Amino acid sequence: MADEIATAEPPTTAKTETLDKVVIRFAGDSGDGMQVAGSRFTDASALFGNDLATLPSFPAEIRAPAGTLPGVSSFQVQIADFDILTAGDEPDCLVAMNPAALKKNLKDLRQGGTLVINTNAFDERNLAKAGYDSNPIEDGTLEGFRVIEVPMDELTQEAVKNTGVSGRSVLRSKNFFALGLLAWLFHRPTEPTIEWARKKFARTPEVAEANVAAFQAGYTFGEATEAAKITFEVKPAALQPGTYTNINGNMALAWGLIAASQLSGLPLFYGTYPITPASDILHELARHKHFGVRTFQAEDEIAGVGSAIGAAFAGSLAVTGSSGPGIALKSEAISMAFMMELPLIVVNVQRAGPSTGMPTKPEQSDLLFSLYGRHGESPIPVLAIASPSDAFELTIEAARIAVKYMTPVLLLSDNQVANGSEPWMLPDVSSLDPIDVAFAKHANGRNGTFLPYMRDIDTFARPWALPGTPGLEHRIGGLEKEAITGNVSYDPANHQLMTDSRAWKVANIVNDIPDLEVAGDEDADILVLGWGSTFGSIRAAARRVRLEGGKVATVHLRHLNPMPQNLGDLLHRYEKVLIPELNTGQLRKVIRAEYLVDAKGLNKIAGEPFKISEITEKIVEMTK
Amino acid sequence: MTAPSYTRADFQTDQEVRWCPGCGDYTILASVQQFLAGLGRPREEFVFVSGIGCASRFPYYMNTYGMHSIHGRAPAIASGIVATNPNLSVWVITGDGDALSIGGNHLIHVLRRNVNMKILLFNNQIYGLTKGQYSPTSEAGKTTKSSPYGSIDYPFNPVSLALGAEATFVARTLDMDRNHTQSLLQAAYEHEGSAFIEIYQNCNVFNDKAFIQLTGKEERVHNRIDLEDGKPVVFDEGAKAVVLRDGQATIVDSSTVDPGAILVHDSTRPDPAIAFALSRLSHGPYGPTPLGIFRNVSRPTYESQLNAQVEAAKEKRGEGDLAALIASQGTWTVKDPSSNGG
Ligand code: SF4
Numbered sequence: 020m021a022d023e024i025a026t027a028e029p030p031t032t033a034k035t036e037t038l039d040k041v042v043i044r045f046a047g048d049s050g051d052g053m054q055v056a057g058s059r060f061t062d063a064s065a066l067f068g069n070d071l072a073t074l075p076s077f078p079a080e081i082r083a084p085a086g087t088l089p090g091v092s093s094f095q096v097q098i099a100d101f102d103i104l105t106a107g108d109e110p111d112c113l114v115a116m117n118p119a120a121l122k123k124n125l126k127d128l129r130q131g132g133t134l135v136i137n138t139n140a141f142d143e144r145n146l147a148k149a150g151y152d153s154n155p156i157e158d159g160t161l162e163g164f165r166v167i168e169v170p171m172d173e174l175t176q177e178a179v180k181n182t183g184v185s186g187r188s189v190l191r192s193k194n195f196f197a198l199g200l201l202a203w204l205f206h207r208p209t210e211p212t213i214e215w216a217r218k219k220f221a222r223t224p225e226v227a228e229a230n231v232a233a234f235q236a237g238y239t240f241g242e243a244t245e246a247a248k249i250t251f252e253v254k255p256a257a258l259q260p261g262t263y264t265n266i267n268g269n270m271a272l273a274w275g276l277i278a279a280s281q282l283s284g285l286p287l288f289y290g291t292y293p294i295t296p297a298s299d300i301l302h303e304l305a306r307h308k309h310f311g312v313r314t315f316q317a318e319d320e321i322a323g324v325g326s327a328i329g330a331a332f333a334g335s336l337a338v339t340g341s342s343g344p345g346i347a348l349k350s351e352a353i354s355m356a357f358m359m360e361l362p363l364i365v366v367n368v369q370r371a372g373p374s375t376g377m378p379t380k381p382e383q384s385d386l387l388f389s390l391y392g393r394h395g396e397s398p399i400p401v402l403a404i405a406s407p408s409d410a411f412e413l414t415i416e417a418a419r420i421a422v423k424y425m426t427p428v429l430l431l432s433d434n435q436v437a438n439g440s441e442p443w444m445l446p447d448v449s450s451l452d453p454i455d456v457a458f459a460k461h462a463n464g465r466n467g468t469f470l471p472y473m474r475d476i477d478t479f480a481r482p483w484a485l486p487g488t489p490g491l492e493h494r495i496g497g498l499e500k501e502a503i504t505g506n507v508s509y510d511p512a513n514h515q516l517m518t519d520s521r522a523w524k525v526a527n528i529v530n531d532i533p534d535l536e537v538a539g540d541e542d543a544d545i546l547v548l549g550w551g552s553t554f555g556s557i558r559a560a561a562r563r564v565r566l567e568g569g570k571v572a573t574v575h576l577r578h579l580n581p582m583p584q585n586l587g588d589l590l591h592r593y594e595k596v597l598i599p600e601l602n603t604g605q606l607r608k609v610i611r612a613e614y615l616v617d618a619k620g621l622n623k624i625a626g627e628p629f630k631i632s633e634i635t636e637k638i639v640e641m642t643k
Numbered sequence: 644m645t646a647p648s649y650t651r652a653d654f655q656t657d658q659e660v661r662w663c664p665g666c667g668d669y670t671i672l673a674s675v676q677q678f679l680a681g682l683g684r685p686r687e688e689f690v691f692v693s694g695i696g697c698a699s700r701f702p703y704y705m706n707t708y709g710m711h712s713i714h715g716r717a718p719a720i721a722s723g724i725v726a727t728n729p730n731l732s733v734w735v736i737t738g739d740g741d742a743l744s745i746g747g748n749h750l751i752h753v754l755r756r757n758v759n760m761k762i763l764l765f766n767n768q769i770y771g772l773t774k775g776q777y778s779p780t781s782e783a784g785k786t787t788k789s790s791p792y793g794s795i796d797y798p799f800n801p802v803s804l805a806l807g808a809e810a811t812f813v814a815r816t817l818d819m820d821r822n823h824t825q826s827l828l829q830a831a832y833e834h835e836g837s838a839f840i841e842i843y844q845n846c847n848v849f850n851d852k853a854f855i856q857l858t859g860k861e862e863r864v865h866n867r868i869d870l871e872d873g874k875p876v877v878f879d880e881g882a883k884a885v886v887l888r889d890g891q892a893t894i895v896d897s898s899t900v901d902p903g904a905i906l907v908h909d910s911t912r913p914d915p916a917i918a919f920a921l922s923r924l925s926h927g928p929y930g931p932t933p934l935g936i937f938r939n940v941s942r943p944t945y946e947s948q949l950n951a952q953v954e955a956a957k958e959k960r961g962e963g964d965l966a967a968l969i970a971s972q973g974t975w976t977v978k979d980p981s982s983n984g985g
Contacts, residue, residue: 066973257977288726311963317722319748321749325712332724335723352713487688487730493709494702494711506658
């Protein structure tokens with residue numbers, strides 16, 4: 020039987036245990052507001068000064084049938100007093116708002132972990148929907164966990180009864196009750212949540228007050244009933260001094276685009292079609308028209324990229340964004356942008372595929388598609404974001420490359436980066452390097468002619484001449500161009516030259532890419548190479564190996580094409596190379612082909628990130 | 644600044660024009676160049692965007708800014724140009740396959756949004772560049788290389804389609820009639836918003852004389868219905884007239900109806916129903932066919948509304964401040980532990 024039960028006995032003071040880190044997962048029906056509860060808990064922790072990382076998980080269906088397993092939505096957050104790298108492998112505390120949430124998540128809860136249960140939801144109907152034959156609260160299923168049973172529906176109803184909400188709105192506040200209870204259990208500050216609720220629901224004050232009342236009731240319930248014998252605190256982390264905000268990857272990417280627009284002086288144009296998990300970039304950008312941002316919700320993916328190509332021709336910082344299936348539709352147009360040599364940023368927020376796959380789950384399976392998934396010889400630059408806090412800077416980098424080299428650039432994100440969040444130390448925006456843009460203003464040929472494919476001697480980029488500029492009228496198109504003049508040409512030698520020139524231009528970008536730096540033990544036998552959102556899990560795994568006395572070096576790629584100059588040397592310096600990827604080994608294939616290195620893979624296609632332990636075990640196994 | 648004075652030659656490029664000799668595209672090119680030269684607007688302010696097909700070679704022959712893009716996507720690309728620089732005059736050159744098959748989706752959406760671009764659809768009712776397959780405007784039953792037993796596709800009526808998408812300007816003309824073409828180009832140019840012109844264009848190689856009922860000396864007298872604002876819709880030297888019956892446009896002998904019952908054309912009617920009824924008079928150029936402007940109404944353009952939103956946002960919130968933006972979600976400060984701030 021559970022060893023911690025809410026009682027009505029007079030309160031005694033609960034003991035406080037100090038932890039260096041704790042992982043909490045909120046789980047409930049998708050209508051239960053778990054994402055809100057999770058992100059409020061996160062923000063309160065961020066403002067308190069913890070380091071943290073989050074991982075939301077929600078069903079693809081907007082409203083799967085209530086109470087069922089597919090309808091379960093969850094939000095995991097790890098908070099710590101040191102710099103952590105992931106949202107954690109297994110929760111120390113699980114909030115289960117109904118039987119389905121319990122069923123789906125209990126297997127992940129650490130033995131001895133704390134379980135907060137809304138007992139009101141454990142009626143026969145809900146138990147049956149979740150596939151329970153008997154009530155897990157009573158049948159011993161929960162043995163070995165510290166269980167806090169709370170009749171949350173009843174207590175929420177009681178708490179909000181004087182706030183003016185009625186009917187179905189009453190129980191909507193129960194996530195705030197749970198949040199209040201956890202605020203007590205983990206010593207979180209309460210003001211940020213109360214302030215947020217009042218601001219967020221300013222237009223419906225009764226809802227704001229109901230949420231505040233439920234939140235306070237949850238807190239008081241914990242305090243008054245001694246809901247748990249032990250409460251936990253996690254001290255602020257000793258992060259690098261600076262000002263921080265808690266950011267997810269989609270928002271950081273959107274802000275990176277706005278920053279690139281400001282740094283280049285080019286108005287931002289975002290042509291796109293809604294798709295999970297990229298749509299939030301559109302939502303964020305659409306809010307910021309006062310930055311001169313123009314968003315275009317096109318009729319389809321192709322029109323999204325098409326409109327962006329038009330905007331690029333006319334002189335905007337042009338961007339299109341999507342996820343794998345949408346990028347597939349854009350592929351023809353991306354090749355055209357490569358042929359026309361126009362600057363364009365293509366954002367791919369990867370999700371589990373193929374086809375519709377699992378739209379809300381992370382995967383890194385579009386790498387080969389990004390590198391090679393176009394017709395003809397079209398090697399475009401590819402960058403991959405390592406973590407939510409990396410998104411801002413790398414997005415600016417993508418814009419810089421696109422504009423400097425007059426080329427489309429693929430910027431890879433994924434579900435984990437896009438929706439996960441972590442503290443990000445705000446950069447001093449005045450110290451960001453400007454992005455130089457030099458539009459062609461004058462004829463560059465004899466007799467006042469304009470030569471649209473006359474390349475810059477350093478970058479091989481062609482001039483960017485905007486419609487409206489007198490004297491520079493010219494035509495571009497998908498047909499092969501004659502070098503220099505840009506006229507249509509079927510000449511064999513010219514096609515060879517132009518194919519080579521385009522490839523050289525992109526390969527030449529390597530000169531702008533800093534050398535990779537090895538993290539960890541330079542003298543280890545094993546190098547772990549990663550790219551994209553596995554950054555945190557790999558670094559955390561390496562740290563764990565080192566704590567246990569092992570030696571391991573890690574390197575992370577943000578530039579996938581071209582790859583940093585010193586990568587080959589690094590790879591050959593280590594006896595063993597391990598490449599963990601959330602795919603079947605796509606980077607490994609490229610590395611083996613390009614550098615003739617016998618790299619081994621750790622591959623997972625489960626629609627979820629690596630657990631740190633999975634990587635740790637592989638490293639240990641390989642170094643045995 | 645004085646308006647530049649141009650001749651047609653100023654709009655020609657040094658590129659050899661590569662359409663089949665006798666192709667209707669030559670005439671349309673000449674009409675467009677002539678028309679633009681007459682406008683006296685600086686050449687650099689024009690952008691021609693095309694897709695793929697014989698017609699889509701057009702931008703290479705126009706000494707303006709231009710883009711020969713990919714199949715069907717010209718309206719989408721042009722949307723990006725117009726949305727970001729409304730000071731340009733943007734023209735889309737397309738064909739029946741380009742606009743109505745592969746690019747059908749973009750066409751209807753650009754028309755409903757009323758993005759300010761002029762769309763010239765060269766309709767030759769055949770695939771020319773790929774050498775003679777039936778197109779979405781080919782007549783049912785047409786025998787081609789890809790339809791040896793006759794096409795079983797029911798054809799589009801491009802004017803009906805554009806009206807169905809609630810385009811604000813819809814017209815039809817003929818390649819051979821340069822004056823008529825230029826008068827429609829002028830009206831389209833003056834129109835604020837998307838203007839759609841279907842141009843019947845003879846492909847003398849794969850579909851010769853498809854429009855003979857409208858171009859033949861004798862035939863055209865009987866079949867050409869010229870739509871002119873404020874005038875009753877009559878043709879065949881006055882012998883035939885168009886009346887509305889049960890909401891449908893119907894051809895009758897003029898002598899059989901009260902002159903007051905004859906439909907008087909008005910392209911500015913807000914409701915597109917009568918324009919649509921007129922478009923149903925023909926299902927291809929095989930008999931009496933209306934030419935001219937079916938619809939010409941005003942509605943705010945996409946780009947004017949987009950830019951108004953940007954301007955209003957700047958007005959209300961001030962020019963964007965990047966430092967404020969990245970701090971907008973709530974921040975906290977970690978102090979240097981070595982300093983006494985503490
Ligand atoms: S194939 Fe037909 S449409 Fe194409 S250029 Fe020749 S005549 Fe003109």
